[in-house]
Amino acid sequence: MTSVVYSESEDRHATPRDYLSGGWSIRSWLLTVDHKRIAWLYAVSITGFFFFGSAAALLIRLELISPAGDLLSAESYNKLFSLHGIVMVWFFLIPSIPATLGNFLLPMMIGARDMAFPKLNLLSWYIYTLGGIFTLAAVIAGGVDTGWTFYTPYSTLFSNSAVLAAATGVFIVGFSSILTGINFIVTTHTMRAPGLSWLRLPLFVWANYATGLVMVLATPVLAITLVLIALERALGIGIFDPALGGDPLLFQHLFWFYSHPAVYIMILPAMGVVSEIIPCFSRNPIFGYMGMVLSIMAIALFGFVVWGHHMFVSGQSMYAGILFSFFSFLVAIPSAIKTLNWTATLFRGQISFSVSMIYALSFLELFTVGGLTGVFLAALALDVHLHDTYFITAHFHYIMVGGAVTGYMGGLHFWWPKLTGRMYSRPWATVAALALLIGLNLTFYPQFLLGYAGMPRRYHSYPEEFEILHVLSSLGAGVLALGYLLPLIYLSWSLRHGEKSGPNPWDATGLEWQTASPPPVHNFAETPVVTEKPYAYK
């Protein structure tokens, strides 16, 4: 059924022009339907949100340097960590890799000219950015202090009605997630190049496809939950409020039914990135391709049956707790398979420590620590002790920041030459990558010890004996900040002054490397035909 390879319209681009040469007018960006330009639009918005959220984090860490809690009042501290959590989860982590790298690369990696629905793609950027700014305004102006989870009945009875606006904003942004998910799924299903069967897809494509599925299946449940919160607040309807016959646990069930899978929206794409980098810089085909594909899908599906591990101590029945504990252990299996396969790929390879490889190896370390401590938390009895302590904070930062953000940085450095056609400063990039690895461990490792010793999360002051660990953690945050700021500088510099990279500086396989850098408007001068499996290294 392989069909005609070019349509007539393609002939207009007989001499391929690169996607940036279409001009730099505001119009050419804000009205573009080219998935590559849309990826940049996302990159700009997302970076803005990221540094905003990071500034809040630094303030939090500054406050915690001294036990007394003298920099901020308790209320401002609550508002600050709410702001930090809301921005980082909803506006950075969830869209980050899929909306930027995924948007840019997914069509290219399957040999397509664009996403299936380019206008929808642009629309989803508008929804994301405008919704994000709206939420941010509501959170700051209104001083929302519910944390990023909007737990009821606090969020619904709480005197401050800004929660309503904030929840509405997050609801709106959810649509952008759904639209992106639909686009990924349909594009992967219908637009693969001739010869590109499902088992020849690069793992990054598989990861984004699975992420699309999770987005589409989970986000609507979050949407209805937020609608119910809004109705409860605005109309006094009692769905969650026990005083009105409602059930607050119901909120937590609905909320975590989305938010646990959301963790996989964050981590799966990062796994996809690492699966591209490691084979390339160990000159080895990925070990156990089929196992990798199956574990991606297993992670995506199992993610839907473990939400109850967030509620071990909130009053669900003991039997539910045991069941959720069991399922949570199960999720560890596909993650372990992936980690072992990456290690096996490295083991047989000729490793070169390029910048993106340093990020990928950092990912392995951080994800392993985060994952193993996750197994602690999945154990019902241990979680009762560790719940709502800094152990949790450390665990999810190892996963979310150590996993998702490190994967994002690795991907950015791996594909930068493809995105821009230019190289960045290798020494500086190496410094930044190491700063990130050291900074992360220094910031969050002490928090495991703090949590184990009993320091609860979300407190703005603490007993003297925790001081050393807190100071170490704040020190780490400074190093980490360096690891995030440096790339902003040398990458911006490379946009203008970087050396030209040529189409394939890493000598990598994959369709995206077979076209010019930066790529032409419709990606390929001729639609490629695929004849072999991915990662044909050596």
Add this chain to the structure above:
Amino acid sequence: MPTSSGQAGARPEDETPPETQFDNMDQQRHAGLLGMWVFLLTELLLFGGLFAAFAILRLQYANVFAEAAQHLDLKLAAINTALLLSSGLTMMLAELAAGARLRKVAVYWLLATILLGLAFLAIKGFEWYSEFRHQLMPVLGLPFRYPGEQPAIAELFFNLYFIATGLHAVHMLVGIAILVVMLALVRRWRRPDRLDRQLHIAGLYWAFIDVVWIFIFTLFYLLRG
């Protein structure tokens, strides 16, 4: 009823070029349909969260919910179910007629579908109005006087009822708006092959609204024992 004007655009191969990102029309059609299916899946899950919430509370407060359900008007809801199912049929006939290039017939069936949808909404509105008159509408701070036991929990039932039927009614309005646009397009009758695709996608959405209603009808009205 096939009239001469019905054949106006009846050339089987009105080949229109696909949009630039697609190789051919087949691929484009496939993508459009799959997109709609996935979108409907998300819509189903949107209602799914609501239905799950209802199911959990319904198990928890079985007696009160069952009694509260008896205050809903089963007869009107049954009529509405019949109307909506018929509209599913007329929509399918409209699609078939357009596929056979019978323009006028397609217009009539579309019109019938829209009228059935409007009739549904009118009855629904009347139902809400009578619930409002019996003071069973707790939204917007209206007084709620429930004659049975445990009014607070019955109130929860009515809250969920108004949210579910309200959300469904919003979807009906969107569906009717889509059908009106389709009606205009069919009357203009340019590029029938494209109309075919659009009608098919609109029909899918309409069928979805039908399915959601069946769930609402079963969960809220029929579970009264």
